[in-house]
Amino acid sequence: xxxxxxxxxxxxxxxxxxxxxxxxxxxxxxxxxxxxxxxxxxxxxxxxxxxxxxxxxxxxxxxxxxxxxxxxxxxxxxxxxxxxxxxxxxxxxxxxxxxxxxxxxxxxxxxxxxx
Amino acid sequence: xxxxxxxxxxxxxxxxxxxxxxxxxxxxxxxxxxxxxxxxxxxxxxxxxxxxxxxxxxxxxxxxxxxxxxxxxxxxxxxxxxxxxxxxxxxxxxxxxxxxxxxxxxxxx
Numbered sequence: 001x002x003x004x005x006x007x008x009x010x011x012x013x014x015x016x017x018x019x020x021x022x023x024x025x026x027x028x029x030x031x032x033x034x035x036x037x038x039x040x041x042x043x044x045x046x047x048x049x050x051x052x053x054x055x056x057x058x059x060x061x062x063x064x065x066x067x068x069x070x071x072x073x074x075x076x077x078x079x080x081x082x083x084x085x086x087x088x089x090x091x092x093x094x095x096x097x098x099x100x101x102x103x104x105x106x107x108x109x110x111x112x113x114x115x
Numbered sequence: 116x117x118x119x120x121x122x123x124x125x126x127x128x129x130x131x132x133x134x135x136x137x138x139x140x141x142x143x144x145x146x147x148x149x150x151x152x153x154x155x156x157x158x159x160x161x162x163x164x165x166x167x168x169x170x171x172x173x174x175x176x177x178x179x180x181x182x183x184x185x186x187x188x189x190x191x192x193x194x195x196x197x198x199x200x201x202x203x204x205x206x207x208x209x210x211x212x213x214x215x216x217x218x219x220x221x222x223x224x
Binding site for chain 1: 147149156157158159160161164202212214215216217
C-alpha cells in the first residue's frame with residue numbers, strides 16, 4: 001500500500017504551547033487528507049478533512065481556531081494544536097487518499113502529551 | 116443510532132478457529148466499504164476493500180449486502196497475529212469515511 005509519514009511520532013509539551021504535526025504522502029499525491037484523534041480504548045474520531053489548496057472542513061464540535069490545518073501541497077498537510085491543554089493529550093493520526101471513495105492510508109500517528 | 120455499527124466483541128477464539136464479524140451501515144448512499152485492522156497503540160492498516168460481488172484474500176473473505184446494508188468479514192484458520200481490533204468503514208461519495216467503533220479479536224494459543 002501507499003506510504004504516509006507523520007512527524008513527530010510523539011511530543012510532550014507544556015500547557016499553553018502550540019504543537020505542529022506534519023503528515024506526508026511519500027509515494028502518491030493525496031488530494032484529500034484527514035485528521036483523526038483517538039483517546040485510549042475509544043474509536044477514531046474524525047476532526048477535519050482537507051483538500052489541497054482549500055480550507056479544511058471541520059467536524060462538528062472541533063474548534064477550527066484551535067486546530068489549524070494547512071494542506072499546502074498534494075503531499076503535505078499540517079495540524080497545529082494551538083495553546084494546547086492537558087485535555088488535548090491524545091493520539092493524533094492523519095490519513096491520505098488519492099481520490100474520493102478511495103481507501104485511506106494512515107500515518108503512524110503522533111502521541112501528544114500536554115503537561 | 117450510529118452510522119456504522121459493529122459487533123461489540125471482544126471475540127476470544129482459539130488458534131485455527133473461523134470467526135466472522137458483522138457490520139451494518141445506515142446511510143443507503145454509502146458507496147465504498149473497507150475493513151481495516153488496528154493493533155494496540157498503532158494506526159489503522161487497510162485489510163481489504165469490500166466489493167459488491169464479495170472478495171477473498173487468503174484467509175480473509177469480505178462480503179457486502181447492499182439490500183440489507185450489511186458487511187461481513189470472515190477469517191479462517193485464525194492465527195495469533197490476527198489479534199487486533201477490526202474496523203468497518205463506509206464511505207459516501209463527497210463525504211468522509213465513517214468508521215465503526217471496531218470489534219476486538221483475541222486469538223488464543
